[in-house]
Every structure is written in C-alpha cells, then in structure tokens.
Amino acid sequence: MSPERGRAGWRDDRAWQAGILIGSALGAAATLVGRHMERRAREGLVDWATVERLAIGRLESAPGALPASELAAVEAEYAAAMDRIVPALSAALATQLPGVVERSGVVDRAGWVRANTASFASLIGKLEHDLLDQVVPPGGGIPVAAMALANRWITTRQLGVLLGFMGQRVLGQYDLALLSAEAAPGRLLFVEENIRQTARALGVPIGPFRTWIALHETTHAFEFEAHPWLRPYLAARLERQLTLFGRDVRQMGREAIRGLGRALRGEGTGSGEHWIERLMTDEQRSLFRETQAVMSLLEGFSDYVMDEVGASLVPGVESIRAKFDERRTRRTPFERAMLRLTGMDLKIDQYKKGELFVRAIAAARGPASLPRLWDGPESLPREGEIEHPERWIARVLDGAEAATTP
Numbered sequence: 429m430s431p432e433r434g435r436a437g438w439r440d441d442r443a444w445q446a447g448i449l450i451g452s453a454l455g456a457a458a459t460l461v462g463r464h465m466e467r468r469a470r471e472g473l474v475d476w477a478t479v480e481r482l483a484i485g486r487l488e489s490a491p492g493a494l495p496a497s498e499l500a501a502v503e504a505e506y507a508a509a510m511d512r513i514v515p516a517l518s519a520a521l522a523t524q525l526p527g528v529v530e531r532s533g534v535v536d537r538a539g540w541v542r543a544n545t546a547s548f549a550s551l552i553g554k555l556e557h558d559l560l561d562q563v564v565p566p567g568g569g570i571p572v573a574a575m576a577l578a579n580r581w582i583t584t585r586q587l588g589v590l591l592g593f594m595g596q597r598v599l600g601q602y603d604l605a606l607l608s609a610e611a612a613p614g615r616l617l618f619v620e621e622n623i624r625q626t627a628r629a630l631g632v633p634i635g636p637f638r639t640w641i642a643l644h645e646t647t648h649a650f651e652f653e654a655h656p657w658l659r660p661y662l663a664a665r666l667e668r669q670l671t672l673f674g675r676d677v678r679q680m681g682r683e684a685i686r687g688l689g690r691a692l693r694g695e696g697t698g699s700g701e702h703w704i705e706r707l708m709t710d711e712q713r714s715l716f717r718e719t720q721a722v723m724s725l726l727e728g729f730s731d732y733v734m735d736e737v738g739a740s741l742v743p744g745v746e747s748i749r750a751k752f753d754e755r756r757t758r759r760t761p762f763e764r765a766m767l768r769l770t771g772m773d774l775k776i777d778q779y780k781k782g783e784l785f786v787r788a789i790a791a792a793r794g795p796a797s798l799p800r801l802w803d804g805p806e807s808l809p810r811e812g813e814i815e816h817p818e819r820w821i822a823r824v825l826d827g828a829e830a831a832t833t834p
Contacts, residue, residue, distance in 0.1 A: 474552060475584045480545045482588025483595060487537045490596050492625045499534050502620055506534060509639040512741055513646050520737045522799070523654040528646060532616035537595045540619050543603055544591060554670060599623050600641045602648035604659070614652060616645050630751040636742045640749075643738055647730040655802045665719050672712050714811075720778070721809045725801065728782015732790070781814050788817040793825055800824055 510529045518524050535543070599622050604614035618641065627637040652658050738745040756779070789797055800807055803824075813820040 473580060473583065474549070474587060475580060476545055476549045478584050479548075479587045479591065480541060482585060483541045483545070483591035484538045486589070486592030487541065487595050490537060490621070492621050492628075494536060494621050494624075496536075499536055499620055503534050505635070505638060506532060506618055506642060509642045510646065513639065513643050516737055516741055517643070517646055517650060517733070520733070521650055521654070523650060525646070525650055525653065527613065528616065528649050528653070531613060532618070532642075534618050534620050537619060537621050540598055540601070540617060541591050541595050543601075543617060544594075547603070548587070551670075554667065595619075597622065599626060600645040602645050602652070604652060614649060616642070616649060618642065618645075626755075630748070630755060632744070632748050632751060636744055637748060640734060640738055640742045640745065643741065644730050644734050647733045648726065651726055651729065651802070657804055658802075661805050661808075662719065662722065665715050669712060669715050669719070672709065672715075717811045721811060721814050724778040724782035724785065724814045725809055726782070727778040728780075728784070728786045729798075729801065731779055731783040732786040736795070785809065785814045785817045785820075789821060792817070792821055797825060 507529065510532060514525050514528060598619055600619065601617045602614050603617050618638070623638060623641060624634060627634045630637075735745065735749060742748065786798065786801075789801075801809075807824050809820050810823075813823070
C-alpha cells in the first residue's frame, strides 16, 4: 500500500471515529434535553403564576382602580348592609345564617383574580396527574414534550385573558370550593371597583346598589349553608364530569378547537344545544344538563329573593332591577363572543329560566311552597322541569312521579 493511500485511510478512520463520537454526544444531549423537556412538561397543564400575572396585568388599565385604604374604609358599609340583610333574609326563609357576615370581605379586581386562580388551580389539580399521563406519556420524547409545552403556553394565556375579562365584570361572589379536601364554608367577596363602576354606569345610588348585590350573594350562602346536602351533591357531579372529560383529553382537544371555530362563526346558535355540549358523550351531557338545572334554580331563586326581600331593604329596588336587567342584554359583539366561548352565556340564561321557574311555583302554590325546593336531591328540578314548572309541581308537591315523563 502506498504511503498516500495509508494516510488517506487513516484520515478516513479518524473521520469515521469522530463522526461516531459526535453522533453519540448529540444523541446523549438530545436524550438529556428530551428528559428535561419532559420534566418541564409534566410540571403542570397550566402555569398558574403566569395566569395570575397576565390577568392582573390586563386589569391595570381598567377604570376606577381604588387604593387598599379605600377598600378597607368601605368594609364598614358592607358590614352595615349585611347587618340588615341577614335578619331579613333569615326571617323570610325561616333559616338562620350564622357566620356569613364574618366571612365577607371587600376586594379589588386583582384580589378577585387571585382567589379564582387558586380555585381553578385546585380544581384542575384533581385530575391533572391522569391528564398529564395522556398528554406527556413517559418516554414520549422531544416532539411530545414540545407539543405539551406549547399547549401549556397557549392555555395559560387563554386563561389569563379569560380571568382578566371576567375580573372587570364580576360584582360579587359566594366563593365556595366544591372540590376542596375540607368542607370549609364559603366566603362572600364584593368587588368594590366593579360595583362602583356599574352603579355609575346605571345611574343608581351606590348605597342601595351595594345592598342589592350583597343580598344576592347572601342568598347563595343560604342555599348552600342551610342545606348541607347541596354541596356534596354538586361536587359529586362535577368530579364525575371532570373524570369523564379526562379519559381522552387529546380527542377532546381536537373537538374543542372545532367547537370554538363554530362558536366564533355563530353556527348552531338556534339548535338549542350549546357548543360545549357537542364535545360531550351521552353521560357527560346528561350530567351537564342535570347540573345546569340546579344552577338555574340557584341563580333564579336568588333573583327572586332579591326582589321579594329587597323591597323592604333596598330603596328604589324596582328601578335598580330594571336598569340592571337592561344592562345584561346590552353587549358588544366582543362581549357576546367572549361570553359564548367561555360558557358564561349559560349563566345569563340561568338567571332568566330559574327566576321564571321559581315565580311560577310561587304563583301557583304560594311562597310557602318554595322551601320544598331544598328538601333534598329528589326535590331538585330535573331536566325539562325548569322550562315546565308544572311538571315539578306535579312530581314534588303533588307526588305524581309519572308527570315528569317528557
């Protein structure tokens, strides 16, 4: 063999060895990167700290921001309102409500965001492990981990926008963590910045408006705290719903994207079925509609009480109610789209249907019949009864079970 060929072969061998070493190093590096990305992807479906930061950031430019000293100063106004509300409500509903005043507080928009971010994180945490096993299976590699990280980035920002949007509109809230490990009582939160802005926009006096909102939220406290069976009843259905959704999150994600597109285009709005229902199996849809009936009762009963009890507590309650109802119907195209995309339009529908249901019962059998609504799970309205209160009357008040058949 010539010296030249020997030297060329030596160079080829060295190049081959170098290629193997470089390839091995790159492979090891890719494995390390993949494991690191997988660990990061399995940290959670949502970056909740970023959700909170983004939502609060969107609220910084909202009008009517108040300093902490102003929020603290107005606590006495709500305490005085609650001192009048609780006895009147207890007398009207024949139920004592101890502790509600002590568990109420005035918050700014950012405080509301923090409270609800914590609630959402706790809720998602109940099924996050199973979902992560689907989204980021062990050993899935860089592409799977990268997709999961991208989804987390998108979901985090979507939730930030949602909470930022809602944070400018929520007036009060009975904050109850249905799936919390301990059955802690709920808290009443009053978002003073939004309450002042809304009262100004409606042209109503702030004092009576505060009392009116406090009455609504205190009625929600009555609904849950005076009937201990209600919280576990709703919690069981919510947990089952979340479990069913978690069985195949990947397929649900594809269907959700299609559903969001149809909702944005306004397709199917006259079908009587919400776009969220189209993502569900038959069992999920049944649970969803059953829960919606209960939520309609909760909201409708509270609206009914706001009028009946509010007549003696809130000066000008008829005017406040009329202006507020008109405000509910006036939405910008952006607001309507956001409400439908988030499912908040269902809550508005609950107010209307639920109040008509409660008023129909009171008109047919008298207000004394309304406590039967809270006897227990069997007395709750079933699917179709909210729209047809005579079916509930026949089944519960008259004991005619067959009358519930559609």
